Amino acid sequence: MRLLALEAGGDVLSAAVFENGRAAAARFLRAPRRQTENLAPLVLGLLEEAGWSPESLDALACGRGPGSFTGLRSSLAFGAGLALARRELSLRGISTLKAWAEAWAEPADARLLVLLDGRRGQVYRALLRREGAGWTHETPPALLDLAEALEAAPKSVPATGDLAEAPVGRPWRAAKVDSPALALAVGRLAQGADVEAWEPEYLRRSEAEILWERLHPRPRSGEGA
Numbered sequence: 001m002r003l004l005a006l007e008a009g010g011d012v013l014s015a016a017v018f019e020n021g022r023a024a025a026a027r028f029l030r031a032p033r034r035q036t037e038n039l040a041p042l043v044l045g046l047l048e049e050a051g052w053s054p055e056s057l058d059a060l061a062c063g064r065g066p067g068s069f070t071g072l073r074s075s076l077a078f079g080a081g082l083a084l085a086r087r088e089l090s091l092r093g094i095s096t097l098k099a100w101a102e103a104w105a106e107p108a109d110a111r112l113l114v115l116l117d118g119r120r121g122q123v124y125r126a127l128l129r130r131e132g133a134g135w136t137h138e139t140p141p142a143l144l145d146l147a148e149a150l151e152a153a154p155k156s157v158p159a160t161g162d163l164a165e166a167p168v169g170r171p172w173r174a175a176k177v178d179s180p181a182l183a184l185a186v187g188r189l190a191q192g193a194d195v196e197a198w199e200p201e202y203l204r205r206s207e208a209e210i211l212w213e214r215l216h217p218r219p220r221s222g223e224g225a
Contacts, residue, residue: 001018001019001020001021001058001059002017002018002019002052002056002057002058002059003017003018003019003057003058003059003060003061003187003190003191004016004017004043004046004047004057004059004060004061005017005018005060005061005062005183005184005186005187005190006039006043006060006061006062006063006075006078006079006183006186007062007063007075007096007099007182007183007185007186008035008039008062008063008067008068008071008072008074008075009063009065009066009067009068009071009072009075009096010067010068010071010096010116010162010177010182011030011031011032011068012028012029012030012031012177012178012179012182013028013029013030013031013035013038013039013042013071014026014027014028014029014179014180014181014182014183014184015027015028015042015043015046015180015183016046016180016183016184016186016187017046017047017050017052017187018187018191019050021191023184023187024050025046025049025050026046026180026183026184027042027045027046027049027180028178028179028180028183029042030178033068033070035068035070035071035074035075036070036074039074039075039078040078043078054082054085054086055086057082057086057089058088058089058090059089059090059091059092059190060079060082060083060089060090060091060092061091061092061093061094061186061187061189061190061195062075062076062079062091062092062093062094062186062198063075063094063095063096063099063182063183063186064076064093064094064095064096064196064197064198064199064200064201065095065096065200065201065202065203066096066097066116066118066124066141066143066201066202066203067096067116067124069200069202072200072202073200076093076198076199076200079091079198080198091198092190092195092196092198093195093196093197093198093199094186094189094190094194094195094196095126095141095194095196095201096116096182096201097114097116097124097126097128097141098126098128098134098135098189098194099182099185099186099189100114100116100160100161100174100182100185101114101126101128101135101160102134102135102185102188102189103160103174103181103182103184103185104160104173104174104181105130105160106158109130109158110129110130111127111128111129111130111138111154111157112127112128112130112135112157112158112159112160113125113126113127113128113153113157113158113159113160113170114126114128114159114160114161115146115149115159115160115161115163115167116161116162116163117161117162117163117164118143118203121145121146122143122144122145122146123143123144123145123146123149123161123163124141124142124143124203125141125142125143125144125149125152125153126139126141127139127152127153127157132192132193133188133192133193134189134192134193134194135189135194139152141201141203142203143203146163146167150167150170155169155170158170158171158172158173159171159172159173160172160173160174161174161175162174162175162176162177163175
């Protein structure tokens with residue numbers, strides 16, 4: 001079984017290919033806000049390196065967020081387009097928060113706190129527990145202020161994420177990512193019980209939605225015809 005794994009929710013675009021459960025090749029590219037234009041060339045280069053054609057793929061796994069709206073839409077639409085051309089292609093969505101846990105957890109970690117930069121002083125937070133070969137949420141993923149996110153998790157639990165500065169008093173790892181580690185983690189999780197829906201998990205509204213509401217405020221109760 002040949003599987004292509006993608007993660008495009010952050011500044012680093014990464015891809016990996018697996019054959020019969022084992023990683024065959026991987027690539028990454030730092031492409032903040034340029035995921036759309038760089039995704040196809042990165043994937044085609046990776047497939048060429050592995051000696052595969054797009055038609056030879058059996059499954060495609062993709063990080064579904066939370067993360068960059070542009071990156072998530074680009075990668076999920078890319079997979080959906082391939083599936084239209086090759087209907088037997090299996091599409092497997094994977095939580096980006098779980099991919100972070102899978103990428104940097106140590107063997108002894110039974111629980112892990114994942115904190116991803118949500119901009120404007122907020123973070124995407126997940127408190128995860130190892131379950132077999134995958135991860136499960138102890139609490140639902142959420143977009144929170146950093147202080148609130150830290151207060152909600154036990155201090156003894158190690159943390160990972162892409163914050164510019166590590167939270168004080170926390171065992172911290174992998175604060176910066178410039179590697180295909182996330183795509184490799186997505187590929188590993190896609191072969192277990194962590195498969196989710198093929199749709200983005202944003203956890204926040206887009207700037208376009210917020211701007212639309214500002215320009216088109218709803219009439220208050222009793223106003224208007």
